[in-house]
Amino acid sequence: MTKITEYTKKGKKYYYFKVYLGKNPITGKEISTTRRDFKTKGEANTALMRLKLAASEGEYFQQTPITFKDVYTMWLVDYKNGIEDSTLKKTESIFKNHILPKLADKKIAKITPAICKTIINEWMNVKHTRIIKNYASRVIDFAITNNYLKTNPFNTVPVPRRIEKTDQYANEDSQDIEFYSKEELTIFLNTLNKETNLKVKTFYRLLVYSGMRKGEAFALTWGDIDFTKSEINVTKALSQGKRKPLYIKSTKNGVRRTLTIDIDTMEILQEWKKVQSEDYEALGFNTSSKNQLVFSNLKNSFMQPSYTFKWMKKICSRSNLRYLNTHGLRHTHCSLLFEAGAEAKEVQVRLGHKDIKTTLNVYTHLSEKSKIDTIKKFEDFLKKE
Structure with a gap:
């Protein structure tokens, strides 16, 4: 049972609690939170019950800021099923070398079209930019399916056409x-x-x-x-x-x-x-x-x-x-x-x-x-x- 504790602040009586809410299904990390400044024990108890209910139904974790890497980890579990091992190796290599260095620590809800445009322009320095973008976009789509995001910012940003390099007589694709x-x-x-x-x-x-x-x-x-x-x-x-x-x-x-x-x-x-x-x-x-x-x-x-x-x-x-x-x-x-x-x-x-x-x-x-x-x-x- 979570204990609701009384404390005094500036001469007034308040209540607080610290509650363990289980493991975040996205990150696998244990989650606990502290809430304070309740004027009555009843208010504290009501807030505690709501938190526990939200956690049991997954709503609390949906409100928790999660990163692109968190969603990628979840997406990869599903992606691994039914694909060739060689395909998995190539996919993980694309994420490791190109996508995660740019997006891993970004909060999924904070990834905007402007951020995507900047990243895509940086990916233009390597081959297969369109493929890299598509893989990153698939992770965002997975986040949308799981209600962590409403729209995919990558969908509004096209991959620029490569300009032919006349000194090499060919573009990268050729x-x-x-x-x-x-x-x-x-x-x-x-x-x-x-x-x-x-x-x-x-x-x-x-x-x-x-x-x-x-x-x-x-x-x-x-x-x-x-x-x-x-x-x-x-x-x-x-x-x-x-x-x-x-x-x-x-x-x-x-x-x-x-x-x-x-x-x-x-x-x-x-x-x-x-x-x-x-x-x-x-x-x-x-x-x-x-x-x-x-x-x-x-x-x-x-x-x-x-x-x-x-x-x-x-x-x-x-x-x-x-x-x-x-x-x-x-x-x-x-x-x-x-x-x-x-x-x-x-x-x-x-x-x-x-x-x-x-x-x-x-x-x-x-x-x-x-x-x-x-x-x-x-x-x-x-x-x-």
């Missing part, structure tokens, strides 16, 4: 898609043919000629490859998350596909299968199972995806090519398919895009980038002495 020209790819492949690490050689040969995602290649097992038909079934992908560092999941968008592969690439795969069997037998592993990973580490387990950075750097250095991340080889495959005359629907199926709009968007980016590269080459040529 820079997201990088790829090799046909001439650059030829140099890359010639260097790759001299690679002494057959696993690395096979891995990059497969990416170039299949357009597969890196995670899809790392998830391949020998049972996915039909050497008789020269086909590969792409049904899964290796992913990296927070709760599970490395795990197998479905392909992006859940799209499965069967790829026809050229004879030379299939022969390199067969050669690697034989070498893998011999090398891993010496390490104490039997690789004859259909579930054997095509590309595995020395413990015969999942490859760490970050290894590809070192591999690619080494190849580019040997060939004097500009560095291109591994995903850029997928864009290169896409670009050269279109250059060879393939239809958009054919490219969509081969790359595993769920929607043909994705394929056409990539094609548009590639076309624009090609135009930019062309004029850049012309300008560089004229500058040569």
Whole structure:
């Protein structure tokens, strides 16, 4: 029972109480409050009963000032359900690096359109501003659903269009898609043919000629490859998350596909299968199972995806090519398919895009980038002495 205590102030008698109201469902912190200056014990008791009732029905906590981080913590609990671990890791990274540094300690009810506009302008210095804003807005929507706010201030503030940077010949969005020209790819492949690490050689040969995602290649097992038909079934992908560092999941968008592969690439795969069997037998592993990973580490387990950075750097250095991340080889495959005359629907199926709009968007980016590269080459040529 909460005790109502009598005290004297300036010669007059008053009453006060201190009451424990439980844990705040938003922050998880224990809440207690003190109320004083009641003229009668009855007034104090009435106020006490109202506070307890408000706390039991959640109304007291709705009136308690809460921060953006408090609401984000609640939102994240619901968001975690039913999403891929890799998606969770990316989402938490966006909040940690961009959203929470700006909004974490701000009272949710005090976030105004003016504050949102200032923050969005600061986010313009990084890529994917629109995505960052949308995630922040989702937390505000969650606050509205739970009656902590009535309107979403982000809804009234648009993301400004990026101004093209003429000195770079491209805006940030177009820079997201990088790829090799046909001439650059030829140099890359010639260097790759001299690679002494057959696993690395096979891995990059497969990416170039299949357009597969890196995670899809790392998830391949020998049972996915039909050497008789020269086909590969792409049904899964290796992913990296927070709760599970490395795990197998479905392909992006859940799209499965069967790829026809050229004879030379299939022969390199067969050669690697034989070498893998011999090398891993010496390490104490039997690789004859259909579930054997095509590309595995020395413990015969999942490859760490970050290894590809070192591999690619080494190849580019040997060939004097500009560095291109591994995903850029997928864009290169896409670009050269279109250059060879393939239809958009054919490219969509081969790359595993769920929607043909994705394929056409990539094609548009590639076309624009090609135009930019062309004029850049012309300008560089004229500058040569």
